[in-house]
Amino acid sequence: TNNAAPPAANFNHSFSGLISSHWSDNLLLLANFSGLPSLSLPIGFINDLPVSININSNYGKDEEVLELAESLEKLKK
Structure with missing residues (x-):
């Protein structure tokens, strides 16, 4: 699960934010596929x-x- 929603594509700007979100996905996949305990917690x-x-x-x-x-x-409460 990605930590943050990727920004909506704006064709007047670069896609670097979208690329960085894919790096985040890859890091999270390592923990999940290796069997390490992992939890995503919404914070705001x-x-x-x-x-x-x-x-x-x-x-x-x-x-x-x-x-x-x-x-x-x-x-948070």
């Missing part, structure tokens, strides 16, 4: 676009990922 909006963070950890540390996500959720 920037320029009216949804933004999230991705939490990853080592093998067998699923509980730590969930605990951190829960703590961050409590901070």
Whole structure:
């Protein structure tokens, strides 16, 4: 899951933002395909676009990922 929605294509500007979002996708895929615990957590909006963070950890540390996500959720409220 990508951390931020890519910007809407504006043909008057470069596509560098779209390219950088693909790099983000590739980094997230590594964790998911390798079996590492990974969680995407929505944290708000920037320029009216949804933004999230991705939490990853080592093998067998699923509980730590969930605990951190829960703590961050409590901070949002």
